[in-house]
Amino acid sequence: MELPFAESYKIKMVEPIYRSTRKQREEWIKAANYNLFNLRSEQVYIDLLTDSGTGAMSDQQWAALMTGDESYAGSSSYFNLKDAIKNIFGFDYFLPTHQGRAAENVLFSVLVKENDVIPGNSHFDTTKGHIEFRNARTVDCTIDEAFDTESEHPFKGNIDLSKLETVYSTIDTEKIPMIIVTLTCNTSGGQPVSMRNLREVSALSKKYGVKVVFDSARFAENAWFIQQREEEYRNKSIKQIVLEMYSYADAMTMSSKKDGIVNIGGFMAMRTEELFKQASVFNIMFEGFNTYGGMAGRDMNALAVGLHEITDGHYLGNRIGQVNYLGNKLINWHIPVQKPIGGHAVFIDATKFLQHVPKEEYIAQTLAIELYLEAGVRGVEVGTLLADRDPETKENRYPRLEMLRLAIPRRTYTNNHMDVVAMALKNIFDRRESIETGFRIKREAPIMRHFSVELEKV
Ligand SMILES: *Cc1c(COP(=O)(O)O)cnc(C)c1O
DSSP states (O other): OOOOOOOSSOOSOOOOOOOOOHHHHHHHHHHTTTOGGGSOGGGOSEEOSOSSSOSOOOHHHHHHHHTOOOOSSSOHHHHHHHHHHHHHHOOSEEEEESSHHHHHHHHHHHHOOTTOEEEESSOOHHHHHHHHHTTOEEEEOBOGGGGOTTOOOTTTTOBOHHHHHHHHHHSOGGGOOEEEEESSBTTTTSBOOOHHHHHHHHHHHHHHTOEEEEEOTTHHHHHHHHHHHSGGGTTSOHHHHHHHHHHTOSEEEEETTTTTOOSSOEEEEESOHHHHHHHHHHHHHHTOOTTTTTOOHHHHHHHHHHHHHHTOHHHHHHHHHHHHHHHHHHHHTTOOBOSSOOSSEEEEEHHHHSTTSOGGGOHHHHHHHHHHHHHSEEOEEESHHHHOBOTTTOOBOOOSOOEEEEEOOTTTOOHHHHHHHHHHHHHHHHTGGGOOOOEEEEEOOSSSGGGTOEEEEO
16 A cells, blocks of 8 residues: 655654633634734644744754854855855845845835836735835736636646736836746745746746746745646756746745745845846845845855755655645535645635625635634635725725635644644534624724734624
8 A cells, every 4th residue: 555644854842832712712812803913822723824934944954053154244154045046046146135025125126116017926915015115016917717716727826928918018118127926826825837837928028128036935836836737847856947947037036934944034036247236235225234134144054954955855745745635635525725725825715615704894804713713723814804905096905816825834733733724624614604794994004904904893
């Protein structure tokens, strides 16, 4: 018989977690104004809020931390990271930042001007925030299949080339400083972009003189899907695939808190010295001198090791295997999830799950709160709260998908934890007909409101 799944690591250090009672959770979530971001971590049993900065570092990464070089200029840790980035992505130039959004802030300070248009595949919320903050706008060119949760399209993160060509041919390309391709595409469910699509997007953008930037938080997971699902790449290593992917980009931004398996950090990398020099002016102003820019030497060292570990095929098979394990349990119980299951998270289609809650009452947030009350599991809304208001009309934007995201931290939980999460969802699914009302907003911030919004029961 085939041997079953098992984690590709053993555990050297543990962190206790505790189960609370439903009564405790009812009090805590009310005091948190029904915003899961306001809970204290001790009030959460299994935390699937995000896979960002929540992964477990390896013994090799901890060892690298101890040999970090904290010199202000020219530290060996900087050069270790520079070598890793050159090795894995092929870029000669890079600038460290304290996290991914800082890389966006620096790079967009160079590239984005008022009234610019930046196409892409469902831009990440901080990316969109940094663009709209500069009075520029995004255009979503993701393929339509991405918005049909039942479609089994293998690359639902793909850019629709005809949508992209429409943008390029109807808008003055002087106003299009770049296209941003997000790998994997978080907003559409942790869905990958195919190598073929990257190649075609690159060719089309070159034709119109538009720069190609990869928002790279989950680049290795994307590479794994290319290896599994694109015939010509079956026998290529993850490292070979990543190198080819980035041969189609002019620059990248990276949140190292995801596929860097470190708890904090980010960077941007680019092909030309010119862009590097322009960006370094802003990096020095906002982040720090070029050879540390917002990161401690020790953290750059751990990241250099993390980039090599993440591009290991065994690691990725295990990682995505665990996400699949949870997703398949839910599918077997007919719980509506985004298919195929993505790389870092299982996305539940809240509109199909809670059919009686009106969209004005934040369906996915309602489901997130139910899951917390049921088992102390914290997920996150990827729906109307996250989509925010239209910057011009100030009306709620209702996205095409209302989802509850269960993001799985890297190397942190076992499949026993996944079993608890699955059973909690099944319990709610069994009584879904009785859930008829949601929440309304008491208070919200003018931008990126989901982090601080205060809600009350309808
Ligand atoms: C997390 C993330 C960012 C922002 O990075 P931070 O490290 O959280 O600032 C940008 N893009 C994508 C796709 C991300 O997942």
